[in-house]
Amino acid sequence: MKTLGNATNSMEETIETVLRDAPLFKGGEGMVYGPVSGGISNENWRVKETQGTGDWFVKVPGNGTEMFIDRVTALDASQKAAAAGLGPRVYDDLGDRGIEINDFLPDRRPSTNSDFADLDLCKAAIGAYRTMHGLPSLGLTKTVFDMIDEHLQQVKELHAPMYKDAAWILLNADLAREAIHASGLDLVTSFNDPMPGNFMIDDAGTVMLIDYEYASMNDRCYDLGIWFGEMFFSHERELELIEEYFGEVRDDIVSRVTVHKALADVKWCLWSMVQLKMSRLDFDFHKYGMWKKMRARSIMEHPDWATHLRRL
Structure with a gap:
């Protein structure tokens, strides 16, 4: 130092x-x-x-x-x-x-993806999300659609690169927008940034959250969907955690989380294009963004995508 x-x-x-x-x-x-x-x-x-x-x-x-x-x-x-x-x-x-x-939290360490192979730690994180979603309202409402629109405008203004299949992905994002808005937004105080390092854990398996700079009023299923995607959970683990959070597993909840998982990857892909123009950090934003884009495609191209949209 x-x-x-x-x-x-x-x-x-x-x-x-x-x-x-x-x-x-x-x-x-x-x-x-x-x-x-x-x-x-x-x-x-x-x-x-x-x-x-x-x-x-x-x-x-x-x-x-x-x-x-x-x-x-x-x-x-x-x-x-x-x-x-x-x-x-x-x-x-x-x-x-x-x-x-x-x-500083010297008695805690940032989690890793491998830490969340443990179901008990996942349940502790779900408890943290429940606390987050029960906090008093914030003055900023910013849904994933607001984020996508914001980044699209920034990409245009900065003349940032855009991935070749953007039109197809954004068309599907708009279909999701129509479906979610038709069903209604469930706005809560949301974390919106579940990188593993933002979950600080201790030896007892308790969880604290750090880094609230992306926090806003947003749909609670976005918070769960982006976390599920960030942790690469299996479908079976996602169902376990949906039940832990909601007390039940329903088709409409599963679909709402799945659609938000895809939308989160669209948002972060666009964010990466902006960072390519703006950041001075030594990080491969292009690789990060292309990985996010491909995972969004994997959900949107799946035969169940249309079913998920209808269930919302």
């Missing part, structure tokens, strides 16, 4: 500015900092107090993320989650710059 004044690149210069400016860090003297790996949108840091017990996680907004992240809502969601014991304590120092500061 480095001390103040030893920055060797632009990202380190940025975090040193945060250390100097945030009242919590008292000008940065006596603090050390180092990068935290895992994120693909922002610049993440751990800051520690050398003469004391202070230990914090600092998120510096990635280049261009203001195009699709409402930082006021992100802070609101983080604070509400912390108050419910779902997330770590959050500080509002430099919140007006979109910088997020939380207590």
